[in-house]
Amino acid sequence: MYNQRNKPTYYERGSRRGRQGAPSVLFTCVVVFLCALAFAGLTSAFNAMPEGGPADPPGDKPGDNPGDNPGDKPTDPIVSPSKCVILDPGHGGIDGGASYPGAVEKVINMQIALKVKAYLEEAGFSVIMTREQDITLWPSERVAFAKANAEAELFVSIHCNATTDDVSAGIETWYNSSSNAGNTLLAQCVQDETVFTTGARDRGLKLSTGLPVLSGAPMPSCLIEVGFLSSKNERPLLLSEDYQNKIARGIANGIIAFFSK
Numbered sequence: 001m002y003n004q005r006n007k008p009t010y011y012e013r014g015s016r017r018g019r020q021g022a023p024s025v026l027f028t029c030v031v032v033f034l035c036a037l038a039f040a041g042l043t044s045a046f047n048a049m050p051e052g053g054p055a056d057p058p059g060d061k062p063g064d065n066p067g068d069n070p071g072d073k074p075t076d077p078i079v080s081p082s083k084c085v086i087l088d089p090g091h092g093g094i095d096g097g098a099s100y101p102g103a104v105e106k107v108i109n110m111q112i113a114l115k116v117k118a119y120l121e122e123a124g125f126s127v128i129m130t131r132e133q134d135i136t137l138w139p140s141e142r143v144a145f146a147k148a149n150a151e152a153e154l155f156v157s158i159h160c161n162a163t164t165d166d167v168s169a170g171i172e173t174w175y176n177s178s179s180n181a182g183n184t185l186l187a188q189c190v191q192d193e194t195v196f197t198t199g200a201r202d203r204g205l206k207l208s209t210g211l212p213v214l215s216g217a218p219m220p221s222c223l224i225e226v227g228f229l230s231s232k233n234e235r236p237l238l239l240s241e242d243y244q245n246k247i248a249r250g251i252a253n254g255i256i257a258f259f260s261k
């Protein structure tokens with residue numbers, strides 16, 4: 001019993017031989033594994049590289065922004081999703097704003113606001129709106145909405161302009177310099193970017209202390225007049241999908257620029 005118990009079995013013998021040859025076998029395995037890893041790395045790098053060399057990285061030269069190059073990822077958020085913006089489409093319900101045949105301000109304001117909302121959400125913002133339906137909402141109610149949503153970081157009201165002649169045209173942005181430190185910068189960013197995307201006449205910033213939505217909102221705020229419905233040239237533009245997209249892109253870019261400064 002004793003001898004049998006101490007006689008090495010087949011597997012024990014085998015394992016002892018294995019231990020004796022372990023250093024050389026282990027070394028061979030490591031070398032083979034490292035060679036395989038190196039080959040796999042070279043192969044994947046070669047496959048990933050487009051014809052003509054590495055892809056042009058975004059932002060590597062002036063004017064080169066994400067999305068300019070075919071390889072850029074257009075869906076990368078520009079800001080944290082936690083940034084919340086209030087959009088305020090002017091008028092609504094029984095208050096139509098400026099009205100001309102086939103052109104009612106409250107409708108155009110809403111169409112543009114919804115486009116701005118889509119652009120901002122695409123860029124990673126959270127957007128809330130004072131109204132999403134054709135409802136009557138007085139200025140005091142808009143201010144109350146802003147105060148009830150004080151976690152929002154800015155408030156932008158969207159309107160169309162009108163006057164007694166049919167030639168006045170262009171974009172202007174109203175702000176109250178005393179109610180909030182960020183108002184002037186926000187107004188300037190929104191004005192500049194919207195003039196840029198539309199090519200409209202730049203009527204500049206307009207100082208106001210009388211507009212309730214600008215003095216009552218607890219966050220930076222501005223009110224953009226995106227064009228003149230009274231203008232025989234601008235009215236058809238303000239009704240067109242293409243021009244509304246340009247306006248909306250400009251307002252969204254202005255908001256994004258405000259956060260980057």
Ligand SMILES: [Zn+2]
Pocket residue numbers: 090091097098105159160
């Ligand atoms: Zn208006």
